[in-house]
Amino acid sequence: MIWNTNLRWRLPVTCLLLQVALVVLFGVFVRYDLNADPHWIGSQRNENTTSDMENEFYYRYPSFQDVHVMIFVGFGFLMTFLQRYGYSSVGFNFLLAAFGIQWALLMQGWFHSYKEGYIHLGVENLINADFCVGSVCVAFGAVLGKVSPVQLLIMTLFQVTLFSVNEFILLSLLEVKDAGGSMTIHTFGAYFGLTVTWILYRPSLHQSKERQSSVYHSDLFAMIGTLFLWMYWPSFNSAVSKHGDAQHRAAINTYCSLAACVLTSVALSSALHKKGKLDMVHIQNATLAGGVAVGTAAEMMLMPYGSLIVGFICGIVSTLGFVYLTPFLESRLRIQDTCGIHNLHGLPGIIGAIVGAVTASCANAKVYGIKGLANFFGFDGFKTSWDSSMQGKFQAAGLFVSLAIALVGGIIVGVILKLPFWGQPADENCFEDSVYWEMPEELKSTVLHPEDSTLKPAEP
Amino acid sequence: MIWNTNLRWRLPVTCLLLQVALVVLFGVFVRYDLNADPHWIGSQRNENTTSDMENEFYYRYPSFQDVHVMIFVGFGFLMTFLQRYGYSSVGFNFLLAAFGIQWALLMQGWFHSYKEGYIHLGVENLINADFCVGSVCVAFGAVLGKVSPVQLLIMTLFQVTLFSVNEFILLSLLEVKDAGGSMTIHTFGAYFGLTVTWILYRPSLHQSKERQSSVYHSDLFAMIGTLFLWMYWPSFNSAVSKHGDAQHRAAINTYCSLAACVLTSVALSSALHKKGKLDMVHIQNATLAGGVAVGTAAEMMLMPYGSLIVGFICGIVSTLGFVYLTPFLESRLRIQDTCGIHNLHGLPGIIGAIVGAVTASCANAKVYGIKGLANFFGFDGFKTSWDSSMQGKFQAAGLFVSLAIALVGGIIVGVILKLPFWGQPADENCFEDSVYWEMPEELKSTVLHPEDSTLKPAEP
Amino acid sequence: MIWNTNLRWRLPVTCLLLQVALVVLFGVFVRYDLNADPHWIGSQRNENTTSDMENEFYYRYPSFQDVHVMIFVGFGFLMTFLQRYGYSSVGFNFLLAAFGIQWALLMQGWFHSYKEGYIHLGVENLINADFCVGSVCVAFGAVLGKVSPVQLLIMTLFQVTLFSVNEFILLSLLEVKDAGGSMTIHTFGAYFGLTVTWILYRPSLHQSKERQSSVYHSDLFAMIGTLFLWMYWPSFNSAVSKHGDAQHRAAINTYCSLAACVLTSVALSSALHKKGKLDMVHIQNATLAGGVAVGTAAEMMLMPYGSLIVGFICGIVSTLGFVYLTPFLESRLRIQDTCGIHNLHGLPGIIGAIVGAVTASCANAKVYGIKGLANFFGFDGFKTSWDSSMQGKFQAAGLFVSLAIALVGGIIVGVILKLPFWGQPADENCFEDSVYWEMPEELKSTVLHPEDSTLKPAEP
8 A cells, every 4th residue: 555645735725724714713703701801890800899900811821821831842742752753743733732722712612601692712711722632632642653744633623522522511511520621631532542543553553663762862852741741730730720729729739649649650660670770651651640630639628638649549550551551452452552641641530530529529518618618519509409429420420421422532533534545654654753844954864764665655 | 264253352351341331220220110119018009909919010920931931942942943053042042131131121211111210120121121132032043153142242232222212112102002012022123133134144154054954853942942932922912911801812812823823834834845744944933923923913902813814824924935035035135044033023023013003993992992992092191182093003103113223223233243353153164053162072073174274263 | 899779679669658658647737728728718818808819829829830840840951961861860850859849848837837736738838848849959969960769869858857947947936038048948958968979979980970071962951951940030039928029029139130140150151261162061050040149138128230249249159160169179078069059059059148148137117118127027026126137147147057957967868878778870870871761772782881890780
């Protein structure tokens, strides 16, 4: 089979069509939220003050910028660990995220911010769009190196859509709490991505085996991604929590969980190596699992020690996953998970959903205060008959819904991406920038093995 | 001609003289703003509250830090794409910006914050100083690799001065709105820098051609710069906007414009390559043009779809500029623009000024509300006779003033920098760190071609 | 002597034991601060407002995130300048900081936030924990490349404890002002680290001399650390200052001092090289000395020109230190200071303490206002009989206490770390990642010199 990886028309046409459609849809549907409208004055928000400081912007903007860094630098650089795929890791992540946030503003807007015929945009929409794209970045980790940018745009188009439907079911229908997205972002993103890569299974991928490893400096670039994800994760989990104590608590819990996770990841990484040496893959990834796993419960009364326990467990589970589960998934289940997202987002996401369900089940007036309980869980009005136990059950239901939509959606999208005209690379040219990028002189001659005759683009 | 690139006395003397002068001038002129003075209490600012939260610090500081990152990491790393000029890109940018912000605090202070014999410093001055230096960083991009650090300090001295004069004319005399600096920062910086590099034309620059390209990892370093610029640009365009809705709106519009710009940059980059491959130069630069081009209008009622359209156009214009215009400028107009600032800051800056003028012209009470119009454009008091159409004309006038000062100033400064005693490198040693930096052992022997006998510093 | 550097049991056991102890202690002692508790409502804080915006979170969180970046990316990447120690620099810094912040939350919590049997955590505790760990990162710079991760965890355990005792003496007993930690963080951290490395003196360290230098790209990675430290230092020095003007002033002063420091560092670096070339070591380190040296006085009425003078002096002192003092310390005093922390944190820390003492001595009601003086220095209540001169003396006393605890503590901890079973590397294997890390294929064969037979891990 001759693979045509020449994107000269496919990529530009895809980008331009999508962008034109977005411009039209924004023109028809999108306006500013009251907080970003010149008609706004402080007193409209809170009768006791006329201060501009009450504008939602000041509550959320610093967290938004941190989340923004996580999506573009965090995920982008985390994936530069591959020796010959740095341009693509950063560049394709940039491309898919830039498209995804626009489409997410629309999709999430229709579900959550649609009033009087218009979507009203404010800073919270920007954060939620970044969150939605975060789940696409997770899925990208599974297929990294094996798909073309056109495939990534198509995947983003569908995944953002499915994400928004799933999020609507969870947050609006089931009234699940999931501020840090253990379910909506991580579990959904991971199992969606794993399903897609399962459908796209490449039996001869070993042909590009040597490029699936890192070189010294590519690992340092990846650490930039790891650290920005790790440092800003408290902002991620608190960014859309309720103002005040909930946002504050979410940051503290995430900080604690992540710190504990580093120690157990290091411990396991050393213990599982026959000479006790550390593996950069674990340091780059497993240390982050603690942030994923408090995504649901961080804003709840998880308590600092509870957060430490969650981080403790996830560092262990995630590192074990990298050592034992990833090879098993590849050899037995034909799931080729380039970045090991199952260990960083899949398992910890499920743990996070369970922790969230249990923590919600245990909520009571003693811990939260009566007003706190009403304010935080909304146990009033339509939900008067509800209680913590119900909330816990609905939380658990949210996990299963997320998994179901991820699996079904992943199969459908995987099949679409398997169509042979998206410009995907041949097995022996996976994990290789030169397929899609103009390379510096130094590398032009060394890029391809002489025997890679199949790479020759089938120019008409 | 023997070029003496030994800076042993020139650079230290320049640095120390400038810094001593700054200390003296700060001693004579600079004090704290009321918001940073211990006499301050919350109620002085707003009679309805005694909260410390009303301190200007909390409105502006997070945006300030983002802008600060853009100037030092953003611009610094963006220019590390050259294979042998990383130390200089980051290091000289650091040097000129550190000098420039101090000088800008004074220059802008005299024009805008001078009361009762003193300049009063607050966080907004810090942001504006960073903005001013941003225009120097833009101009640095045009002369990158071809000038000595002494020349850069001299250029910064003059450019900050001219910037402040231009900014005063625009903001205070013409009452132009330009919160994100499409005119004052980008257009001015770009055409100033292009004029300087035109005066400094080097006919034999092809001798260091091979070092004008990137290597694999230098391109990844440059992406750090690109991404921090891209991510924090919403803070850049909103940092000095009015509190509340204007700041909020500026962030949203910039976010939208930048996202659209990525897709069209990628589309054009692929479409213009004969095999459809992407070029890192476009991804590193053209993707940012959308931020430049909403600099003036971001805080206005540009609407989200308006922002998308601006970003859409700029991604295309900027990428076309890199492919067709930069080679043309070099071969026909003798303008050697190392980083292609004409495509990233010049053309998008002009587009931004035009978009701003048109958007201002269209302002009316229906869109902004009567109070909003008064509050935002200040259509009251002295300006009672003004209207949107007048504002639009003055906006357009601002563009021409900026271009005129940039061109005239650039010629004068270029001629000064052409004097032969600033330690500039010979043509065959351009784009080469080892001229000004102590190099690691590995590179010491490989730095210079054996035939580069002219490099020998002409020590007395 | 056969060095056993196999950490297979030592590192995991240390990590897991420490983490389990932390979980238990957190379970017994740690709860949320009122600001992070659902019982909180805005009005409890300030009777004039019921706004969530008065939650401490919104005053401190943006600064917290900046400090967090400084500790993990700033210090981590600053130390990647070594050609073969990048994994360890970033990775071990990550490990020790993740452990240290948890232990610091407890230690500092017992001293400062202990009420009714519990430590109450809020965002200010997170910042202070990061600060405390900052002093460990400083000390890590002295021993970089010569210790095992187990030793680093042991050092962190003791240093955090001593830091907290010293901090309690200074802030609570002597009532010293030290918001940016010139004494508590930098002076203490530097002299503690220097004492430890003096005890751990390695007479044959020249055997790994070649790996003590940088390569081209490792210097660029280090600049990422430098710049994030430099840019966010205004947040560092203002993060725990009083709300409002003090926080605002601390940011302005630090900004000014750092800017001046860059120019004098560059001047001296060039002046001290025989061909006038710049040295990356100075640019990476000395430029930061200005931030250290205004740590104590930044929130006081140091005045912008005062900050410039401090930065001016520190750039000179620090660069001179790198050129003349570091070699002297190594050859004569047997102090092997890998990163030159004496020049970046030691001397500037002492200068900062002196500047703080002098500035405090000069405080008077004319400069601060009567209310300002009472509010800022707390010259009322128990301290009614105090005055500025007393404050100045206590500030000076704080410096000597910090030095004394650092030296005595450093000797004790150094002796403990000298015990032969912590997995430290042999002299010829210092500054080498492959001792503790699984390396990429490319480097596996080139890592060790054939004659390094002593490296062979003494597997049982």
